[in-house]
Amino acid sequence: MFLHPLKSSAGFTYLAALMIVIIMGIMLGVAGQSWKMIMDREREAELLWVGTQYREAMLHWRNFRHGEGAMPLGDIKHLAQDPRSLQNVKHLRKLYPDPITGKEWKIIKDPQKGILGIASSSDKEPIKQANFPADYTQFEGKKKYSEWEFRWDVIPPKKAATTTISGLQTSTSPVKTSPGP
Secondary structure (H helix, E strand, O other): OOOHHHHHEEEEEEEHHHHHHHHHHHHHHHHHHHHHHHHHHHHHHHHHHHHHHHHHHHHHHHHHOOOOOOEEEEOOOHHOOOOHHHHHOOOOOOOOOOOOOOOOOOEEEEOOEEEEEEEEEOOOOOOOHHHHOOHHHHOOOOOOHHHOEOOOOOOOOOOOEEEEEEEEEEOOOOOOOOOOO
């Protein structure tokens, strides 16, 4: 009996198509993981930026004088519209949601000082663990985004910058001299 050559290769075409689908699935899975990592890094960078905006707005609220002295910040919404002023004073352009969760922030309060800061409500582990800007070195080694607290009352001191020029060391910090004899 004579076999037709096209009928004998039908199974091979099916296997080749199946292998192509499997390879494409694996490649899409790898690309999806890379895309997720990129998006997580962007959300983390946005968290640092938005947290800085809130911290600076709280500092501005604290330092903005209205005659009766500094009134504690009682509601985070007051950063977008200051009720202490008859003018349209905005310490923050708009109220930003938490970039990690997309929800409201965890508010850090003190009974006497009012709102001290904000933190993400996410329990996810941060991608960035080191090499933070000078204002956020306290974030190094934190295990959750909720431990990243953007507070107006905690600003770490900046390190004095030193440079070496032709063997001479210079510094921007004040130099103490001992009194003469």
